[in-house]
Amino acid sequence: EADIYQTPRYLVIGTGKKITLECSQTMGHDKMYWYQQDPGMELHLIHYSYGVNSTEKGDLSSESTVSRIRTEHFPLTLESARPSHTSQYLCASSLPGLAGNNEQFFGPGTRLTVL
Amino acid sequence: AQTVTQSQPEMSVQEAETVTLSCTYDTSESDYYLFWYKQPPSRQMILVIRQEAYKQQNATENRFSVNFQKAAKSFSLKISDSQLGDAAMYFCALIQGAQKLVFGQGTRLTINP
Numbered sequence: 001e002a003d004i005y006q007t008p009r010y011l012v013i014g015t016g017k018k019i020t021l022e023c024s025q026t027m028g029h030d031k032m033y034w035y036q037q038d039p040g041m042e043l044h045l046i047h048y049s050y051g052v053n054s055t056e057k058g059d060l061s062s063e064s065t066v067s068r069i070r071t072e073h074f075p076l077t078l079e080s081a082r083p084s085h086t087s088q089y090l091c092a093s094s095l096p097g098l099a100g101n102n103e104q105f106f107g108p109g110t111r112l113t114v115l
Numbered sequence: 116a117q118t119v120t121q122s123q124p125e126m127s128v129q130e131a132e133t134v135t136l137s138c139t140y141d142t143s144e145s146d147y148y149l150f151w152y153k154q155p156p157s158r159q160m161i162l163v164i165r166q167e168a169y170k171q172q173n174a175t176e177n178r179f180s181v182n183f184q185k186a187a188k189s190f191s192l193k194i195s196d197s198q199l200g201d202a203a204m205y206f207c208a209l210i211q212g213a214q215k216l217v218f219g220q221g222t223r224l225t226i227n228p
Contacts, residue, residue: 033215041154041204043218058215090160103150104216106160 003027006091006107013081014115021076021110023091030096032074033104036060037088049074050096081114088112117142119209121219128197129227135182136192136222138207145169147211149183149190154221155203163205166190194224202226 004025013019023032034047035058045058049068063085064078074093078085088111092104118141128134140149151163166174166183173181178198182191194201207219 041221041223043206043221045215048215092160103162103165106152108159 004107010111012113017081019078023074025093029093031094033092035090083114086114117217119219123222125223127225133195138190140209144211150208151192152206153203199226
């Protein structure tokens with residue numbers, strides 16, 4: 001399995017709470033990604049980063065924010081969780097460069113439930 | 116814009132039989148890469164197989180092989196001798212240049228013992 005980790009694996013939290021989903025990888029990958037996976041299992045890119053201090057919004061609008069202070073770490077934060085944020089969040093990473101190196105390695109995911 | 120379409124939300128197959136999962140895509144580029152990813156229940160998504168668009172030969176990985184039809188923009192996955200451990204969601208994906216990976220909607224594969 002790939003060396004990419006996510007914590008917590010499961011989180012149940014009340015509305016209005018601030019949460020941070022952690023993602024770290026030990027492969028030295030420059031590119032990192034956050035996906036939201038809805039009940040129909042389709043993946044939606046919500047954030048990505050091409051390196052330290054680089055963050056971009058993905059294809060699906062999200063109220064979450066991300067930061068990339070260290071290469072290996074790409075946390076996602078929700079300032080005020082709402083029931084509509086209930087979903088599975090997958091983190092991934094890949095090497096820089098051309099598409100052929102862009103195999104993405106995925107973490108185990110965090111299943112978030114907001115009550 | 117790139118798009119990837121998986122028209123089979125669910126598929127099932129008898130153990131030891133062969134199953135083919137369909138994927139079509141659209142891209143304006145001639146150089147790109149296609150992937151099949153597998154997501155078992157409650158487990159990490161992993162890469163199953165990769166195909167470079169400039170290669171005519173279909174990629175194979177043990178029991179997994181693809182039928183890559185570039186002109187038709189089709190990229191199907193064949194699983195031979197299906198095993199219970201093959202049960203998972205399968206995602207077809209496309210990337211070109213330095214763009215982002217684009218996923219299909221996924222196909223849930225069930226293996227019947």
